Amino acid sequence: MAEDAPTPPARTPRDEDDDYAVSLPRLVVIRLSILVIEFVTRLGDLAVLALRPRLLGPYLGLWLREVLVSPYRLRRSFELIRLLQASGQRFNELMYGETPVHTALWLFRKAGLGPGGKLLDLGAGRGRTLLAARWLGAEATGIELLDFHVALAAKPLAKTGARLVAGDANCVVLPDATHVFLNWTALSPETRARLVTRLRACPPGTRVLTVTRPIQLESFVVLSRHHVLFTWGLEHVWLHEHQPHPDTKV
Numbered sequence: 001m002a003e004d005a006p007t008p009p010a011r012t013p014r015d016e017d018d019d020y021a022v023s024l025p026r027l028v029v030i031r032l033s034i035l036v037i038e039f040v041t042r043l044g045d046l047a048v049l050a051l052r053p054r055l056l057g058p059y060l061g062l063w064l065r066e067v068l069v070s071p072y073r074l075r076r077s078f079e080l081i082r083l084l085q086a087s088g089q090r091f092n093e094l095m096y097g098e099t100p101v102h103t104a105l106w107l108f109r110k111a112g113l114g115p116g117g118k119l120l121d122l123g124a125g126r127g128r129t130l131l132a133a134r135w136l137g138a139e140a141t142g143i144e145l146l147d148f149h150v151a152l153a154a155k156p157l158a159k160t161g162a163r164l165v166a167g168d169a170n171c172v173v174l175p176d177a178t179h180v181f182l183n184w185t186a187l188s189p190e191t192r193a194r195l196v197t198r199l200r201a202c203p204p205g206t207r208v209l210t211v212t213r214p215i216q217l218e219s220f221v222v223l224s225r226h227h228v229l230f231t232w233g234l235e236h237v238w239l240h241e242h243q244p245h246p247d248t249k250v
Contacts, residue, residue: 034232041231044102045128052135054160059101061156062126069152098125098231099183099211104132107228111207111239113138113179120177122169122195126153129181130162138179143167170194174202183211185235199242206242214238219245 042063049056113119115137121129124142126149133140140162144150150166157164170191174180180202184192196215199208207223208215212235214222220240227236 037229037231037233041100041102041229044229045100048102048105048135049131055131055135058156058159059128059131062128062153065152065156066126069148097183097185099129099132099181100229100231101128101132101135103228103230104129104181105135107181107209107226107237107239108132108136108138108179110224110226111179111209113207117178118176119179119181120172120174121181122172123183124164125149127157127162127164130157130164131160133179134160134162141165141177143169143172145169170198172198174198174206177202178206180206180208182208185212200244202242204242204244208240208242210238210240211235215240219243 045059046056049059108119113133113136117133117136117138119130119133119138119140121127121140121142124130124144127142127144130140130142140160142157142162142164144164144166145168147166150164154164169182180199182195182199184195187195192213196217199215200217200219202208208220211230214220214225215238219242221243223239223241225236225238227234229235
């Protein structure tokens with residue numbers, strides 16, 4: 001029995017920037033909250049990485065690059081617009097946010113990731129989740145749409161045995177991964193629907209973690225839901241296992 005892919009809702013015409021418009025007082029509160037969260041998440045990362053000294057140097061290298069070239073100040077350019085057109089995404093979908101190493105480590109343990117496992121992070125940013133996978137002894141690969149993130153982060157991550165490569169998550173081959181991490185908080189319904197279509201190619205038993213929203217297909221069985229800390233605040237994460245019907249056609 002074939003399982004239909006989810007149909008994205010029709011897009012309504014509006015100014016994309018209106019989606020994230022906030023008043024000045026609220027913006028001040030948000031900025032202060034982010035500073036507090038940044039302090040807490042960095043402290044947590046350093047605490048867990050102190051147990052794996054070989055990962056600490058690359059992490060500090062990533063942190064230094066983030067200070068020198070902020071990932072939060074993305075500018076529109078002809079190259080970026082062409083990239084968005086090719087991937088079918090909108091500018092606001094590139095809103096940046098990281099998964100702290102200690103958060104990813106806790107989630108991956110819950111998902112059963114360890115030696116012999118293979119993590120694939122779709123939309124990896126600058127790759128903190130990859131460090132968590134390497135902490136657990138698993139292979140780690142991240143796919144990131146924006147070349148400039150990859151150019152800054154790939155070298156430090158390579159020292160840990162992790163790979164961060166430029167590419168479109170909607171075009172990546174998935175069957176090799178045992179675990180997939182997908183932070184689709186800022187993604188549009190259309191982009192999420194395309195990603196779900198790709199995820200259906202995963203072999204049975206693949207475990208998929210999604211941030212903010214679950215995968216709404218019967219073949220992705222929810223094993224658990226967790227409330228954890230990210231660089232923008234607390235968020236829900238769903239852990240699924242791919243259990244397709246034997247007659248399902250991909």
